[in-house]
Amino acid sequence: xxxxxxxxxxxxxxxxxxxxxxxxxxxxxxxxxxxxxxxxxxxxxxxxxxxxxxxxxxxxxxxxxxxxxxxxxxxxxxxxxxxxxxxxxxxxxxxxxxxxxxxxxxxxxxxxxxxxxxxxxxxxxxxxxxxxxxxxxxxxxxxxxxxxxxxxxxxxxxxxxxxxxxxxxxxxxxxxxxxxxxxxxxx
Amino acid sequence: xxxxxxxxxxxxxxxxxxxxxxxxxxxxxxxxxxxxxxxxxxxxxxxxxxxxxxxxxxxxxxxxxxxxxxxxxxxxxxxxxxxxxxxxxxxxxxxxxxxxxxxxxxxxxxxxxxxxxxxxxxxxxxxxxxxxxxxxxxxxxxxxxxxxxxxxxxxxxxxxxxxxxxxxxxxxxxxxxxxxxxxxxxxxxxx
Numbered sequence: 001x002x003x004x005x006x007x008x009x010x011x012x013x014x015x016x017x018x019x020x021x022x023x024x025x026x027x028x029x030x031x032x033x034x035x036x037x038x039x040x041x042x043x044x045x046x047x048x049x050x051x052x053x054x055x056x057x058x059x060x061x062x063x064x065x066x067x068x069x070x071x072x073x074x075x076x077x078x079x080x081x082x083x084x085x086x087x088x089x090x091x092x093x094x095x096x097x098x099x100x101x102x103x104x105x106x107x108x109x110x111x112x113x114x115x116x117x118x119x120x121x122x123x124x125x126x127x128x129x130x131x132x133x134x135x136x137x138x139x140x141x142x143x144x145x146x147x148x149x150x151x152x153x154x155x156x157x158x159x160x161x162x163x164x165x166x167x168x169x170x171x172x173x174x175x176x177x178x179x180x181x182x183x184x185x186x187x
Numbered sequence: 188x189x190x191x192x193x194x195x196x197x198x199x200x201x202x203x204x205x206x207x208x209x210x211x212x213x214x215x216x217x218x219x220x221x222x223x224x225x226x227x228x229x230x231x232x233x234x235x236x237x238x239x240x241x242x243x244x245x246x247x248x249x250x251x252x253x254x255x256x257x258x259x260x261x262x263x264x265x266x267x268x269x270x271x272x273x274x275x276x277x278x279x280x281x282x283x284x285x286x287x288x289x290x291x292x293x294x295x296x297x298x299x300x301x302x303x304x305x306x307x308x309x310x311x312x313x314x315x316x317x318x319x320x321x322x323x324x325x326x327x328x329x330x331x332x333x334x335x336x337x338x339x340x341x342x343x344x345x346x347x348x349x350x351x352x353x354x355x356x357x358x359x360x361x362x363x364x365x366x367x368x369x370x371x372x373x374x375x376x377x378x
Contacts (some may be wrong), residue, residue: 007198009196010197010200010246011245011246012198012200012201012204012245013198014248015200015204016200016204016243057203058199058200097245134197134221134222138222138250139250139295139298139299140250140253140295140299141292141295144292145292181221181222181377182221183197183198183199184198185198185199
């Protein structure tokens with residue numbers, strides 16, 4: 001049985017969920033971003049308890065088919081941007097999503113927009129900009145290396161997009177003293 | 188108030204994991220946000236390595252760590268290249284050589300170095316070479332031409348001019364100064 005969980009974005013999220021599953025003695029086959037495969041179906045009481053503990057750590061159990069799909073799309077984008085998986089920015093986002101979800105792009109893009117209030121493309125841009133912010137703060141890579149890593153066609157493209165979203169140029173952002181990063185699940 | 192910078196934090200779960208881990212080794216935190224931890228006044232970091240080891244299994248790493256390592260790497264390379272026994276390829280540019288060796292963009296290496304050391308890499312190299320020249324002048328009988336060749340100067344004139352701007356002496360005067368000193372100290376030693 002599959003459970004769909006909202007707001008998972010990184011390996012620590014997976015660890016936290018695994019910990020909770022272990023604590024409540026729910027046997028699982030597989031955990032990945034946004035998805036848990038259980039060995040057997042839990043009793044309703046157990047499931048409710050699991051749902052509550054998830055809520056405490058900022059996750060949410062999804063029942064609705066549509067919100068699940070939206071969450072899946074988000075997870076694919078996050079893994080892509082964060083470089084968790086094997087995928088790279090060599091294909092169009094729409095092609096990657098279609099291939100992974102085995103659904104028509106037109107269908108899930110309208111669904112995503114209506115549920116989230118932003119388009120998939122805009123969401124992907126926001127995720128990428130957040131990653132750029134993270135990498136800028138580490139101060140380890142130059143802007144051109146960052147733009148290559150995140151699949152931008154040029155540094156100019158990245159700078160322009162960055163300025164459009166944050167209102168600052170990347171170098172202005174670097175000079176800011178305070179921390180302006182957002183958690184990935186709040187984007 | 189001491190700050191630690193941590194790489195790899197992206198969400199609230201990361202924050203709570205880091206918080207838990209740091210508190211478990213007895214550190215008190217004032218504030219914690221994505222990638223940045225502020226320790227409370229009075230808490231001192233005894234061992235940065237310990238913190239790094241504690242966070243490693245969770246996929247985090249310390250940022251200062253990496254930058255500090257980069258600076259030491261650069262210094263080591265400078266010591267190798269301008270240590271006197273380096274075979275300078277032709278044409279030789281320090282910036283291309285070092286960015287190849289460290290597999291990083293030179294702009295980036297140079298800005299990290301300047302920020303941490305309050306001195307550019309070029310200035311560091313100049314100072315390093317001048318100290319080397321002094322060493323050679325005083326302890327070895329080598330000519331200036333030999334020294335210039337060993338340290339990768341394009342000409343003796345270049346070496347002399349740089350030596351003079353940095354130390355205020357020209358090389359031969361410096362040498363005579365030192366030998367005078369040595370003779371004086373010998374005289375004192377032998378009554």
